[in-house]
Amino acid sequence: MSIETNAPAAGPIIAATPPVAGGAAPARAAPSPATGAEGTRVADDDTVPPPRAGDPHAPHVAGEAVSTWITKEAGNRRMPFDRARLERSIDRVHAEFPQLDIADYTRSVLGFVERKDAVNADDLVDHLIREAEARVDVTAPEWELFAARLYLHRLYKRASRNRFYDAGEKYGSYVGLQESLADRNIYSNDILRAYSKEELLEAGRMIDPERDRLFAYNGLYLLATRYLATDHARNVYELPQERWLTIALYLMQHEVAPGPGGRERRMQLVGEAYWALSNLYMTVATPTLQNAGKVGGQLSSCFIDTVDDSLQGIFDSNTDIARVSKGGGGVGAYLGYVRSSGSAIRGVPNSSGGVVPWIKQLNNTAVSVDQLGQRKGAVAVYLDIWHRDIEAFLDLRLNNGDQRLRAHDVFTSVCIPDLFMEAVERRGDWYLFDPHEVKRIKGWYLQDFYDETRGQGTFRAKYEEVVADERIARRTVRAIDIFKRIMVSQLETGNPFMFYRDEVNRKNPNKHAGMVYSSNLCTEILQNMSPTRLMQEIISGNQIVTTKQAGDFVVCNLSSVNLGRAVLPPAGQGDLITDVLERLIPIQVRMLDNVIDLNALPVPQATITNRKYRAIGLGTFGWHHLLALKGIDWNSREAEDYSDALYERINFLTVQASMELAKEKGTYSAFAGSDWHTGEYFRARDYNSPQWLELSAQVAVNGVRNGWLMAVAPNMSTAQIAGSTASIDPIYSAFYYEEKKDYRRPVAAPGLSLETWPYYEKGAYKLDQFASVRQNARRQRHVDQSISFNFYVPSTIRASTLLDLHLTAWREGLKTTYYVRSNDIDIAECEWCGS
Incomplete structure (x- = not known):
């Protein structure tokens, strides 16, 4: 998973009915295309060239006053505005999209320029792009491709200026790019060391600039501002096809088989990887997309740690999670071994503060160890439903109550056995235990077992054995009351996520080698886990030698x-x-x-x-x-x-x-x-x-090369880059306006047309969530790990309906569910949940 940010999309979002043909959005329709993610200029632009001497389209003659000037270089250069030249530039893009009505667009752009005494060239291009995006609607979604062409031209111009080649060629020397960015300590030297100059020249010939035309503006803008390699001043160097090629070369660098033909085969594999990426048939995880071929950073998205029940283990896990977060990974942390509040420490009763203080430490780590200033770290914490601290755990993200017991920046997740869901169904009792006390008296942990088949198995036998042992303290609650607390938290915060541990371990292909106790930040990774434990520390002269037993730290x-x-x-x-x-x-x-x-x-x-x-x-x-x-x-x-x-x-x-x-x-x-x-x-x-x-x-x-093979992550950012819908989720709406702090832009579903409209029309919150569960259950059979699967419900949903949705997911054999995303739609509009 990427830790791509997996929180709900920024809002608010205003849904829209199908607009009439030619309908335009309000003027402020997009972020400034000249501005990077941190608000810095990417580079200068030369989209409006100066008139040549004797140009018949020059807007003035000697002695005439110039009505509008085009300025560059912070106003240090200026030239008279050439109306005909700008019209020809627009017409060249329009030739690709003749179905678009260009007249009003051209009038609007010319009016923007000619009303002013001077217009900065960057601002003119920004306006060209914004005006194109503002015209996106159901009948003319191609305006987003039109905007993408304008933005591509800007990228080509800026890269050519920074790399000293003719912008008409679009792409410059790939070898030169590798050498230049390696000299600037942006690229690592790995590709230059692994490949000969002749091989890099061959690789450069693979680049097909025409594949840049596959991008819609929104995806291209995201790729350019977040993932393409720039220098330290954020100047454009790397272009989209060069990012794909760099990833391909980096990932295939060790594919040289011994014997003749080994290097030729490696270049064939490079070509295949470039084909797959550049045609947008696939995307890599965001850490790979961002870091492959560059200095620093790792390539994996998802990590899961198992926290040991010891002071050393807890703080070592915190440090490990901080290190992973710094490198761009999202982390799941299983805390089921950590003793509960009031448990004994070194035999002294009522000494432990339980899991909440340690989760607050992780919360602070997630906030303070960010990813190079781009986003906060992201940590999901998992706890078993029979843990004595489960009620405090379920309240961690609530906005009311004692804020000293809250942790708003972690994501909560609950590990649930079949036996609990059965107790919810029959409205039975449920018992909460301290895992440390169970271990001390019984010699084992409950979480180390699971039910091998539905309705019977080792876990329920062990659970009933603990219930019957009067030496073990417990708190008795009604299972349905615990589930009500789960649903209240889900409707307020989207959490906790649900992890159905028995189904997970029954379908674990490597159960012979371990257990799966929890999942990751996005609930799609299910692999064997175990805590890392300190074995000994030895002083040797001026050195301290630490020995640890490595646990299964999931990647x-x-x-x-x-x-x-x-x-x-x-x-x-x-x-x-x-x-x-x-x-x-x-x-x-x-x-x-x-x-x-x-x-x-x-x-x-x-x-x-x-x-x-x-x-x-x-x-x-x-x-x-x-x-x-x-x-x-x-x-x-x-x-x-x-x-x-x-x-x-x-x-x-x-x-x-x-x-x-x-x-x-x-x-x-x-x-x-x-x-x-x-x-x-x-x-x-x-x-x-x-x-x-x-x-x-x-x-x-x-055999197989890989112990686990499939997992369906949220991949919201990479799907946006590739111009498609995220994961297995439904779209929010076929067409709507997205509002953020400083702009408002229309968003159309991928491939939107009058033909596809009926299949997009309802949107996520009006689609039958029970149908989504059944659909996902059919898919889950073929995915050896899990799927980031969201529920989309109205905030006024009946508790009985939401409960039935969870019970259906469990009965259908889903291994995990992700967010419960709630929305203030009218319950009358929700056919599936209105009965």
């Missing part, structure tokens, strides 16, 4: 298939095809696997775990986009069936790709005895077709 490396582009062929060329997926997924799995070896992780036990299991998380985004393009209604049974079929296909290709990679490079070290090895992975998912049976047999012989 996951993410990338996602763009379903809106990779699944459907071009219009008129048939229906569902698999040739893009069949070509795409093998190179995507290889790229993910290479991240494991290239990563410079900030926590040593994370490196050990990463190489032990070689876990990857191949995911998807653009599900709603794909349904709209195919004309499938979200609430239909057809959508459920399609989800099942498509994700089975993606899973098959992913398992096959990892198996082929294992034949080439070897299996992950814990493969023997895993569900992959025994075939239980395939049997548990009812993969009985001849194709699956053959693959199962091949995996038993050849």
